[in-house]
Amino acid sequence: MMNLYNTLTGEMEPLSCDDGVVNMYVCGITPYSSAHLGHAMCAALFDVLRRYLEYKGYSVNHIQNFTDIDDKMIAAANEQGVTVKELADSNIEAYMAELNALNVLPASKYPKATEEIDAIVDVIEGLIEKGYAYQVKGDVYFRVRKNHEYGKLSRRNLDDMLAGARLEVDESKEYPGDFALWKSAKPGEPFWGSPWGDGRPGWHIECTAMALKYLGNKVDIHGGGRDLVFPHHENEIAQSEAYTGVKPFSRFWVHNGTLGYGAEKMSKSLGNVFSIQAALDAFTPESLRLFFISSHYRSPLVFSNDVIQGQEKAIIRLNNAVKAESGTGSEVNVDRYVLAFEEAMDADLNTPRALSAIFDLTREINRGSSSGHNIEHAQSVLLKLLSVLGVDISTEEQHSGSSEPFIELLLELRQQLRTEKQFALADRIRDSLGDLGIRIEDRDNDTRWSRI
Template structure:
């Protein structure tokens, strides 16, 4: 198995440091608003990576944090007239509800910044003791000049960082790129006691403290969106390796491309969001997952209703392949598709090619069943490979009106079958055409006529 490593800029063979155990840390959300499909893209991708590693026989210890104290949380809580804790609990609940709906497995641990304060303070103290950080006026800053290879993840130099950034002048900093590890308390904001006075942790240090606490000094995989490469992950590497004594913090750095709505990245700050709840009102969880997985994880992806609706329609072919068959002919061959699937996933998690192998298997099952072949082993392979991608093949719930129409559609299909048997093809075609006008398509095969509703969103 090979994975692209952002640190080296190359595709590398994946070899965990501890035999069969894979230690994976994925940066989580800041819970101050509803979980959106941009979040979902990242977590579907890392869920699929974890599923495939487990499929290959690895044990995965997966840690994902919640940044539950932040300027945006404080601001949103004040605007909403609730406490920071109430706001955070609401949106952590929203996160779990929507990720569960998308069939994303729960991480091994979900540490929160506010519950790791002692560990964070220990890490900051260690950095100060080693000469990599310094207190100033109630804050504590990381000294970027103390790390010779600072910038190695984003492949930037300090000079280029300064030239390309709008940096607010801070007389307390030794260097413009020094970043905060501990923020001194401000009136009306939550704070914790520390050796440097009351305050709260900076954004970057929480991930170092949590990964050290739950996964040890070296990770196998550190993941997140491409927008986290700099400054967040760059700063994580610097502070973590300075704390542990330059031991490589993570062996592989993986970053997914970002979801776009129109020409812009989908983000809370831009306000161009589609919540997961909104997406699930229109499309099945399988369709949303498959929409993301049909593009390579490192590529940007544009989200659109037209694209999601097309994926929903294409899924009907796969679901139809799982209709039981009782053919007595030769078994539909699945091994070739298994090999293609594994080869694609081993090639830097090439899910578009893996999805293609899955659809080709579904096509062969449909053809084989219609030709009277046995399809049981092919269907078992389809379910197994689909599960690696987190697909359940469960259709989205039909609206009440559709449920009420189902027995009448079944009756019309039965009448059409009798008309075809009586060679009254004109009348049979009228039923087919009338159903098509109502968004119901028919497909005739050796096992009878199957019908499905066409997605029109």
């Protein structure tokens, strides 16, 4: 049984779905500019959760929205002299191509706010009927004080929220904490018709409408970045539970830690490396995926060139194990590594521990290969576990053939350097090969190598 941390209860809880289907809604991007690496990390982490649930036999219904209308969209479109739709379409297309390059499985459906206006209007009408929302001059607001549980996700009370938030003074609201469900159209803005006049939806209401439309009253997991807990997810819960009367709106609330840029942010030379595309230009998709899961999904992760470059070496080691030559001896048993992997993933998706099980398996494969054992089954297990993490090794450098001639060539070169007493350079070759999982042993006049 998998245990998952639930932000709503603050506890680890077992995840089980009797019908074999997990309904998962993950908040998507606002496509007003190129998506950044933090968006890629969020998509990759929920992709790992989805893949692991599928590995455990569930079928996953995965919905991810696009907020293709809001203030930022309108401002950016005006600045670039394009329509909001043109801006959204081009950024969404680029983002989808980037997710594909990162081996993120496509969601079951990517609804867009602008294409779900009817569903959104229905929910707002229902909220007004039930007294949870009110209309003022073409705007509609949610009445947060009517909901006694408001604040239960972020564990705040209304007074603290108001003290901490810089709320615009808006005379039309009954209470400063009330938030907009519908915004009346200002001149020059895109708008849609509604019972309250022309306008556009607020941000939070779209996710309520889309989650209910595509997943019904059974939302098993609702996720996104930690920065969405308040106000976005708090507001989604308030709206949805007020509208349907069903609690909880989502059984699990799952949030990933943020991606920080640390000292690298100060480096001008990195330029826009923080866009997904720039990262894909600088690093392989596999090393980025390994980097994202190198720390636990709820912990903050700090971008580091060196760390990602280190992942490139890890990928080469995995590649070497996948391509190591199998002997005809007895089959290597890898059950304990699979067990360790599953135990780690069952413990709130502990990917760092799962990765360490995978590297233990890699060493077992290399040992088995060196001693002439049959490692074919072990290699297929390795590929399967890696695919659960979204790390696609099987196609990596498939045309490059065996690395053995290159290793032999480097050893020859090293021997020559030693003869010329250039020991520093010779040692560098040994150390670099060591980093790649190739151990060198000098015996008498012979040098042997093996995979660690």
